[in-house]
Amino acid sequence: MFSGEEQGKVQIYTGCGKGKSTAAFGLAMRAAGCGGRVFIIQFQKARRCGEHESAERLGINLAQCPQGRGSGPCTSPCPLLTAARDILKEGGADLLILDEIMAAMRHGCLSLTEALSLLETRPAKTELVMTGRGAPQELVERADLVTEMKKIKHYYDEGLPARRGIEF
Ligand SMILES: [Zn+2]
Structure with missing residues (x-):
């Protein structure tokens, strides 16, 4: 990936289960460890959590x-x-993660057309990862990898509060 020989892919993590952003941050950690230039x-999300502290220690560029x-x-x-x-235009990223972009589309922060235009702008060597429940079909069709997280069981349903170090 970082040798310039391999092609980047488009990945989507969607569905209602836990683990979408966690999967994306896991990829960021791996890419940074291989010397990749990583942007999240x-x-x-405006709140600063444990993963943001760790990301900065690893030299991962982060914008919330x-x-x-x-x-x-x-x-x-x-x-x-x-x-x-x-x-994407500057071509400086080996890995770009657009976390919760599906929610951003639902809240009117960007349109589906604008999201699709980001795919058009992607340099071939850049790996692009998008997360959030309810990925639109148009994005799914253009992605190379789509994983749906499915909830089987979650302690949230028993009213447990989010825990520092696990949920944030
Ligand atoms: Zn916005």
């Missing part, structure tokens, strides 16, 4: 939404959309 753009979860459409154009475009 995290829509819909200043407004946070469930916020309506932010300023137009969304600064994170602009950041993603710039990273």
Whole structure:
């Protein structure tokens, strides 16, 4: 991947089960360990958690939404959309993660057309990872790998609060 010989792929982690962002951060950790230039753009989350501390220690570039979860459409154009475009245009990323981009589309931060245009802009060597439940069919069709996380059981259903070091 980082030798310039191999092609990057488009990956989607979707579904209602836990583990979508966790899978993406796992890939980021692996790529950074192999000397890759890694960028994580995290829509819909303003809160700084354990994974952000770790990412910065590993030299992973990170941008979060200043407004946070469930916020309506932010300023137009969304600064994170602009950041993603710039990273892809400059071709400086071996791995670009667009975390919670599906939720960002639902909240009007970017349109499906804009998400598709990011795929068009992707340099062949850049691995692009998108996460969030409810991936639109148009994105699924253009991806090379799509995994659906399915909940079998979750302690959230018993009302357990999120735990530091596990959920955040
Ligand atoms: Zn936004």
